[in-house]
Amino acid sequence: MPTETFEFQVEARQLLQLMIHSVYSNKDVFLRELVSNASDALDKLRLAALRDDTPDVDVTDLHIELDVDKEARTLTVRDNGIGMSYDEVTHLIGTIANSGTAKFLEELREAKDAAGADGLIGQFGVGFYSGFMVADEVTLVTRRAGETQGTRWTSRGEGTYTLETVDDAPQGTSVTLHLKPADAENQLHDYTSEWKIKEIVKRYSDFITWPIRLLPEPAEDGAEAREAETLNSMKALWARPRDEVSDDEYHELYKHISHDWREPLETIRLQAEGTFEYQALLFVPSHAPHDLFTQGYQRGVQLYVKRVFIMDDCEELLSPYLRFVKGVVDAQDLSLNVSREILQQDRHIRMIQRRLTKKVLATVKDLMTSAPDRYATFWREFGAVLKEGLVTDSENRDAILAACSFASTHDADEPTTLKSYVERMKDGQDDIYFMTGESRQAIEDSPHMEAFRAKGVEVLLLTDAVDEVWVDAVGEYEGKPLRSVAKGEIDLGGTEDEKSEAEKDAQSEEYAGLLGWMTEHLGEDVKEVRLSSRLTVSPACVVSDANELTPALENMYRAMGQEVPHAKRILELNPEHQLVKSLNRAHTGQQDRAELTEAAELLYALAVLGEGGRPKEPARFVKLVADRLERTL
Structure with missing residues (x-):
């Protein structure tokens, strides 16, 4: 040619x-x-x-x-x-x-x-x-x-x-x-x-x-x-005594096998002896690769048998939620012509995986106290992927939770563990409260947080996509249920100005007509309109029923190609807000029902916007707002 x-x-x-x-x-x-x-x-x-x-x-x-x-x-x-x-x-x-x-x-x-x-x-x-x-x-x-x-x-x-x-x-x-x-x-x-x-x-x-x-x-x-x-010694670093290998040598091995030319965050050595012998040298990177969350990401560690290279990216040696870990495993008792199909069934491989998983999780947990700065780097880069294990690995769920930390309203700069959260819980508090959202700022600005902020109740602020899933899979920690502040009814209590039961009953009766009428007129969008105990400033908010999927979780499942029915949500009204009081007086006074209906639609749309959602009919919402402004100016 x-x-x-x-x-x-x-x-x-x-x-x-x-x-x-x-x-x-x-x-x-x-x-x-x-x-x-x-x-x-x-x-x-x-x-x-x-x-x-x-x-x-x-x-x-x-x-x-x-x-x-x-x-x-x-x-x-x-x-x-x-x-x-x-x-x-x-x-x-x-x-x-x-x-x-x-x-x-x-x-x-x-x-x-x-x-x-x-x-x-x-x-x-x-x-x-x-x-x-x-x-x-x-x-x-x-x-x-x-x-x-x-x-x-x-x-x-x-x-x-x-x-x-x-x-x-x-x-x-x-x-x-x-x-x-x-x-x-x-x-x-x-x-x-x-x-x-x-x-x-x-x-x-x-x-x-x-x-x-x-x-x-x-x-x-x-x-x-x-x-x-x-020119080279050709000595397998994982087989040499620890005191004979420098950190620089470990780092160069990491760079060679990972193609990441930064130094690793942590080096993990493991040697198993007895009926089944193997050596492992693992590395936790200091930076997440750009394709960590893509479907084609090449995960796994290198597998050797008796110092003979067998395969790259041996997925069977580490769980998917530890896919960021790089390294080498050298087994003594596997066949040199082992295939991926054989590995999937091999009990020795499953034993190695369990041991490596526990070792990595223990190392991460130790970083919390021994090297807080390095742990902070780890959590920033890999926290989201580690939390996948809370959904997929029930056997190690407690160990994963112990290695996790979460942003919280307790401290704007320092994350907290669940253990620390429980130690700080108020007297009489039975639940661990959390809220999911796109960012810390969006969560803190949410109407759902008002009563918690007013009463000083700590809330975990969860901003990763996987947070929508693992909280349901875990359910509780040390007997304390994990409770979303945006789902179900909330009754924090514990303040001097808390209404008596009689006062609450009287207020419910006062608003019963408005609540029933709004439930009927907003029936296409909401399953119920009720009074709220979580609002102190905003006039209204929308919440999910205790056992329903959140809108974010619905969207996530649909993005994965799963059909899920749309769940109607609950509109909660703040009975102490002047807008809600005026709406109730207008309803009791038999004011123009067309105008009242528009006001109800606007209140619902504002509640949707308040949580970062979008009105069902944005053009109609804009027109209603413009008309109202025109009449009031």
Whole structure:
């Protein structure tokens, strides 16, 4: 096939320009990226060989080579791993056609400084292009294991790339960087220097399980040829004693397996001995990935068996609500050709999952007291996803609750645990009160909060989408029911000016006619109109019945494609508000029923607006308000 020239797509050109005119303060990361890609290719070939997916492929000496040519100013990173076909090169290298590119560019532009930009490389699968930070031209030659024909990809990063097939390509992939001149602007290091190559590999890639070999320079005439030098120790960090591994080494392993080049928030080690042995090294990230809540998010940790890599993203080892955790599990008693189907049924895997889950939850809970700042970071980034476990994992529900904290009216800055909330409950208070909403401000401004604020009763302020679900699934904490302030009837009591039962009965009788008439005329929208004990300032509010779904939960189920019947809600009136008193007098006095009906509609619409909803007929609502204003001005 002749050489063909293609144009990069728009986003790819933008990405390459960012790399060429690099905003990264540390250009050394290009070598880390290429070595990491080579390591992944070797892992994939070993796995394919174990499963007989690539017959007649030699896997006896899998390795990575670094080859420097000082005269030509080239650096080649070569592996004899799985390689790529022509179509794979086109898809994976030629077009950068992945959904993360746009997000990468967006976050790169938003990075406040060069250090922030450094943290983004690799996170979106674009690490290959970091080679353009140090090279004027990049050439990739690859042949997929089991195929006979290879592919060459070449680009100067100027908007085009070339593709051609080659017949003499060895198995695997080689990436050759035609390095920029050593004295070029911002070119701080000479990457043809042997000591520099060794320093980068030792710092970033010492734990790689495959040998990284630096090929010697050609021997001069008469000189004895040198052997290739292995630069990395290839020691599995999870198998080494804790006091022999530095935090920096752990952090580099995390960056390698997670493609997040920030340091992790927490490192968790676990070693199980006995009838079933395994080792685990887990990491809690310091930042949530951009796609954590998308359906295609790749979750799970790496699975090894007897130090042999088996698979990435082993979902069976951690529950979905812990999908943010990265790491490695090395089991001693599993088969090397274990499949995902086998894992789903394996009792040992279920044992590991239970143990890892308990360990992660215990670690998060310990952070509350041992490192409050780190816990605050964790909760900000991962609190919403952890709370999913309150719905899906009843076995560990108590442990999850113990690791959770919630915004509260008790303190505007410090969240609270349920345990602390219960300790602060007022005498005679039986329920743990909460309210869900889009934001703290929206909840605090809600009419439903008025009586609680007036009487100093603490309310949990829940603003994540999952909060609508888990409160019903959990139901209670230490025997105290979880109670929404926007559902059912509320009777807080406990104040000096509290009405007597006789006064309440008299008031109910006074308003009985208005309540019955409004229930009839608003019957399409509400199931009942009644007097409220939760309002102190606003004239009205709408509430859900104690056992009904909230509007937000209805919308959530519909968004997931589930049909749920629309539940009529309850309109509550504040009998102490002048507007409600006037409405009652107008009804008792047989005032014009058409005008009274409009007033009732307006009051209901105002109540809907007060909780952040939308009137059923916005245009009619606007007209009614305009007409009323016209008559009063």
